Amino acid sequence: xxxxxxxxxxxxxxxxxxxxxxxxxxxxxxxxxxxxxxxxxxxxxxxxxxxxxxxxxxxxxxxxxxxxxxxxxxxxxxxxxxxxxxxxxxxxxxxxxxxxxxxxxxxxxxxxxxxxxxxxxxxxxxxxxxxxxxxxxxxxxxxxxxxxxxxxxxxxxxxxxxxxxxxxxxxxxxxxxxxxxxxxxxxxxxxxxxxxxxxxxxxxxxxxxxxxxxxxxxxxxxxxxxxxxxxxxxxxxxxxxxxxxxxxxxxxxxxxxxxxxxxxxxxxxxxxxxxxxxxxxxxxxxxxxxxxxxxxxxxxxxxxxxxxxxxxxxxxxxxxxxxxxxxxxxxxxxxxxxxxxxxxxxxxxxxxxxxxxxxxxxxxxxxxxxxxxxxxxxxxxxxxxxxxxxxxxxxxxxxxxxxxxxxxxxxxxxxxxxxxxxxxxxxxxxxxxxxxxxxxxxxxxxxxxxx
Amino acid sequence: xxxxxxxxxxxxxxxxxxxxxxxxxxxxxxxxxxxxxxxxxxxxxxxxxxxxxxxxxxxxxxxxxxxxxxxxxxxxxxxxxxxxxxxxxxxxxxxxxxxxxxxxxxxxxxxxxxxxxxxxxxxxxxxxxxxxxxxxxxxxxxxxxxxxxxxxxxxxxxxxxxxxxxxxxxxxxxxxxxxxxxxxxxxxxxxxxxxxxxxxxxxxxxxxxxxxxxxxxxxxxxxxxxxxxxxxxxxxxxxxxxxxxxxxxxxxxxxxxxxxxxxxxxxxxxxxxxxxxxxxxxxxxxxxxxxxxxxxxxxxxxxxxxxxxxxxxxxxxxxxxxxxxxxxxxxxxxxxxxxxxxxxxxxxxxxxxxxxxxxxxxxxxxxxxxxxxxxxxxxxxxxxxxxxxxxxxxxxxxxxxxxxxxxxxxxxxxxxxxxxxxxxxxxxxxxxxxxxxxxxxxxxxxxxxxxxxxxxxxxxxxxxxxxxxxxxxxxxxxxxxxxxxxxxxxxxxxxxxxxxxxxxxxxxxxxxxxxxxxxxxxxxxxxxxxxxxx
Numbered sequence: 001x002x003x004x005x006x007x008x009x010x011x012x013x014x015x016x017x018x019x020x021x022x023x024x025x026x027x028x029x030x031x032x033x034x035x036x037x038x039x040x041x042x043x044x045x046x047x048x049x050x051x052x053x054x055x056x057x058x059x060x061x062x063x064x065x066x067x068x069x070x071x072x073x074x075x076x077x078x079x080x081x082x083x084x085x086x087x088x089x090x091x092x093x094x095x096x097x098x099x100x101x102x103x104x105x106x107x108x109x110x111x112x113x114x115x116x117x118x119x120x121x122x123x124x125x126x127x128x129x130x131x132x133x134x135x136x137x138x139x140x141x142x143x144x145x146x147x148x149x150x151x152x153x154x155x156x157x158x159x160x161x162x163x164x165x166x167x168x169x170x171x172x173x174x175x176x177x178x179x180x181x182x183x184x185x186x187x188x189x190x191x192x193x194x195x196x197x198x199x200x201x202x203x204x205x206x207x208x209x210x211x212x213x214x215x216x217x218x219x220x221x222x223x224x225x226x227x228x229x230x231x232x233x234x235x236x237x238x239x240x241x242x243x244x245x246x247x248x249x250x251x252x253x254x255x256x257x258x259x260x261x262x263x264x265x266x267x268x269x270x271x272x273x274x275x276x277x278x279x280x281x282x283x284x285x286x287x288x289x290x291x292x293x294x295x296x297x298x299x300x301x302x303x304x305x306x307x308x309x310x311x312x313x314x315x316x317x318x319x320x321x322x323x324x325x326x327x328x329x330x331x332x333x334x335x336x337x338x339x340x341x342x343x344x345x346x347x348x349x350x351x352x353x354x355x356x357x358x359x360x361x362x363x364x365x366x367x368x369x370x371x372x373x374x375x376x377x378x379x380x381x382x383x384x385x386x387x388x389x390x391x392x393x394x395x396x397x398x399x400x401x402x403x404x405x406x407x408x409x410x411x412x413x414x415x416x417x418x419x420x421x422x423x424x425x426x427x428x429x430x431x432x433x434x435x436x437x438x439x440x441x442x443x444x445x446x447x448x449x450x451x
Numbered sequence: 452x453x454x455x456x457x458x459x460x461x462x463x464x465x466x467x468x469x470x471x472x473x474x475x476x477x478x479x480x481x482x483x484x485x486x487x488x489x490x491x492x493x494x495x496x497x498x499x500x501x502x503x504x505x506x507x508x509x510x511x512x513x514x515x516x517x518x519x520x521x522x523x524x525x526x527x528x529x530x531x532x533x534x535x536x537x538x539x540x541x542x543x544x545x546x547x548x549x550x551x552x553x554x555x556x557x558x559x560x561x562x563x564x565x566x567x568x569x570x571x572x573x574x575x576x577x578x579x580x581x582x583x584x585x586x587x588x589x590x591x592x593x594x595x596x597x598x599x600x601x602x603x604x605x606x607x608x609x610x611x612x613x614x615x616x617x618x619x620x621x622x623x624x625x626x627x628x629x630x631x632x633x634x635x636x637x638x639x640x641x642x643x644x645x646x647x648x649x650x651x652x653x654x655x656x657x658x659x660x661x662x663x664x665x666x667x668x669x670x671x672x673x674x675x676x677x678x679x680x681x682x683x684x685x686x687x688x689x690x691x692x693x694x695x696x697x698x699x700x701x702x703x704x705x706x707x708x709x710x711x712x713x714x715x716x717x718x719x720x721x722x723x724x725x726x727x728x729x730x731x732x733x734x735x736x737x738x739x740x741x742x743x744x745x746x747x748x749x750x751x752x753x754x755x756x757x758x759x760x761x762x763x764x765x766x767x768x769x770x771x772x773x774x775x776x777x778x779x780x781x782x783x784x785x786x787x788x789x790x791x792x793x794x795x796x797x798x799x800x801x802x803x804x805x806x807x808x809x810x811x812x813x814x815x816x817x818x819x820x821x822x823x824x825x826x827x828x829x830x831x832x833x834x835x836x837x838x839x840x841x842x843x844x845x846x847x848x849x850x851x852x853x854x855x856x857x858x859x860x861x862x863x864x865x866x867x868x869x870x871x872x873x874x875x876x877x878x879x880x881x882x883x884x885x886x887x888x889x890x891x892x893x894x895x896x897x898x899x900x901x902x903x904x905x906x907x908x909x910x911x912x913x914x915x916x917x918x919x920x921x922x923x924x925x926x927x928x929x930x931x932x933x934x935x936x937x938x939x940x941x942x943x944x945x946x947x948x949x950x951x952x953x954x955x956x957x958x959x960x961x962x963x964x965x966x967x968x969x970x971x972x973x974x975x976x977x978x979x980x981x982x983x984x985x
Contacts, residue, residue, distance in 0.1 A: 114511040184668070441504060
């Protein structure tokens with residue numbers, strides 16, 4: 001049987017085609033955008049993408065410490081947002097194992113005023129290493145000791161600080177016992193512990209940024225996922241950075257060869273990105289009343305929960321500060337929990353105050369009983385003895401070679417991130433992005449051509 | 452008497468009490484305390500434009516001595532570490548030239564000091580090191596102003612510049628260390644104690660040319676190192692230090708004709724014999740010290756003992772002269788032996804739920820020193836001595852100097868310290884007419900200095916600008932109830948990692964003309980310090 005093709009049939013077919021084509025034409029940019037978006041809200045994730053996520057918020061609690069989940073650490077998939085938060089506690093600024101390193105740090109002001117320093121750090125940590133050592137300590141107990149010995153600039157040479165870190169909870173709130181030695185005073189002085197929101201001298205990094213935060217002080221929520229393609233940003237004026245290699249030699253390393261999670265990390269996307277969960281931590285009022293950063297958003301890598309990017313929001317909901325990191329596997333014995341930051345960037349968006357810290361020459365140590373008794377006591381500092389002399393050349397020598405401010409990523413999670421920064425700071429950000437290095441002139445910051 | 456100032460009289464604010472400066476100093480303390488309680492206003496970017504930006508950038512990496520001296524030397528001799536600083540201090544008196552007490556104050560510059568320090572460390576092995584620190588000081592006050600009242604270099608060359616080995620070679624010692632043992636032999640300085648001020652910091656004498664304006668931050672450069680053997684044994688978190696000091700050095704007080712020589716001291720017609728000083732060649736004249744430090748978290752504490760000489764001689768009456776018809780005492784300055792027993796402790800904690808602040812971390816420090824056999828001039832015995840009696844005019848007393856300091860960490864990196872310090876003479880009686888080591892001032896049984904200090908950095912400068920106020924009220928009883936108040940306002944600015952500048956305004960108010968601070972009523976001054984470290 002043959003069907004007769006009528007004119008009306010052709011007209012109606014053409015009309016349908018027109019509608020379909022018009023629809024496709026209108027939808028195409030959105031489809032393209034969705035495909036090119038590196039981030040997704042939780043609601044947009046597929047079943048497959050949700051496989052390792054546990055959306056429960058009222059999981060069973062530990063019988064002795066109710067602020068811990070009942071499931072034994074380090075947990076198994078699927079992970080709740082809270083468990084992701086606990087896993088990220090594994091990676092504070094100072095590693096949770098026994099080590100020595102030299103930290104090269106510095107900050108730059110919008111004028112280009114550069115300040116840098118170098119300090120040797122010795123750390124003693126209880127067995128077992130890692131976060132479990134912290135959990136095993138009793139609240140109020142000293143669980144780790146850090147001795148820092150400044151070697152640069154000249155005015156700081158010989159300055160030393162011993163920090164005794166306490167395991168804290170809701171009742172035992174003292175985080176640090178702090179002793180310092182200054183060659184000018186020739187005395188070991190005890191200092192009150194800094195307030196958690198106080199910044200380090202000449203630095204946007206706060207005391208809590210430095211020590212890390214306890215996950216149980218926050219409520220956790222998964223916002224979505226993202227693929228980060230860059231965290232620490234080198235200026236185009238600095239093609240290499242000198243880092244200490246495993247054998248102790250100093251080597252110029254091309255900055256392009258540095259990967260966000262180091263060479264051993266197996267989960268890079270084909271483009272070199274790191275898939276992350278984006279989670280929100282909100283300060284619990286009964287633990288942290290009037291906390292200076294009541295809301296924090298973390299980008300945690302999806303496999304080890306390493307915080308590659310952190311954004312802090314103030315009481316008014318606006319962005320206050322950012323931290324980005326470049327990490328590597330330093331402690332293979334701890335496997336996925338043995339990652340540690342090589343380079344960290346802190347940026348206070350309100351002050352436009354930018355800083356970096358490079359953990360160079362990081363070496364795991366087995367301290368002898370003699371070492372433990374000798375180096376990690378306040379009295380040791382007045383001996384002005386540098387038992388593990390180290391050098392670093394990772395420093396930023398001129399302001400123009402300073403690291404760039406982190407990406408703002410204004411397009412990502414717009415409903416969750418309120419990024420309002422002053423026009424002059426915005427202008428400087430745009431100028432830096434265009435130039436590929438920091439731009440310090442006020443003229444440019446005001447939107448006119450600078451040098 | 453109303454003061455007259457170089458810059459014209461200052462007007463006291465309406466309704467302020469008589470002593471307006473002290474009042475304003477207290478206001479400064481209050482303002483610096485309260486300001487941090489407000490939420491800070493964000494400050495965006497630089498404010499002085501491109502030119503300042505260029506200067507600031509260039510200054511932040513300006514280090515010629517480091518680049519062209521230290522680094523090449525260290526590169527050529529890897530075992531040597533080389534560092535140093537150049538510091539310029541200047542203080543300008545704010546009062547017109549006039550006669551004050553027994554002095555003709557016809558000078559404005561109180562100091563124009565330039566100090567170059569060169570510090571060398573040579574590492575022979577991991578354990579053995581040689582340290583050498585040299586000071587080259589020149590004070591321009593005697594050359595750069597025309598003042599008849601300044602003639603100190605005629606009394607002591609050191610007032611103008613360091614000219615001998617003793618003062619130029621500040622430290623020179625060999626040290627050897629193992630895990631549990633340190634020994635350092637040579638010329639060195641040792642600072643004991645945990646708190647500001649000198650309580651158990653008694654090992655080295657001090658160059659006190661700045662008298663009441665000598666600050667704890669200057670002790671490092673003003674201490675006079677001595678030759679000694681210094682051994683410390685470390686066990687656990689504790690340590691035991693032993694000192695053996697064969698070489699005695701005395702304090703250097705402001706010499707007559709120097710800017711800070713006290714105006715309350717009358718000219719004397721006494722005949723003064725040569726000072727007798729303890730001899731390095733006499734084993735019985737050597738000094739010995741011991742210090743034990745114990746760490747018992749959260750408390751650390753320590754005990755010290757020092758068998759020492761008094762760093763300042765007592766002027767014993769050893770006769771009198773009546774050659775020209777008047778009785779002139781013959782005085783023999785002599786150092787006397789003292790036993791010092793001291794204690795030091797500190798404790799850290801935090802107050803919670805403090806209104807407006809929340810948690811308030813603090814540290815408590817305590818320090819005390821009991822000194823025995825301190826000599827005090829006794830009026831009755833002085834008369835007897837002048838009459839040829841069998842006495843030298845002095846009696847022995849024990850003294851105690853002690854302090855309690857509480858340091859609070861306020862919001863915005865603000866530090867607030869309250870430190871009441873007590874100086875007391877045991878067995879005091881009215882006829883004690885002099886002061887003595889560790890005791891109260893002449894005429895007083897005790898003195899109390901409730902020192903208050905507050906310091907904060909300024910956020911809009913990213914902490915480069917800091918301001919501090921220190922108020923030292925000086926009280927006493929039963930003689931001089933109020934010895935005046937010293938107030939110091941300091942503003943410091945960090946030009947770079949290498950260069951720091953400070954502006955300092957110091958006033959002396961209240962008290963009588965013979966009192967500790969009161970006698971310097973016309974010594975209010977403004978000064979600056981510029982320091983370059985390399």
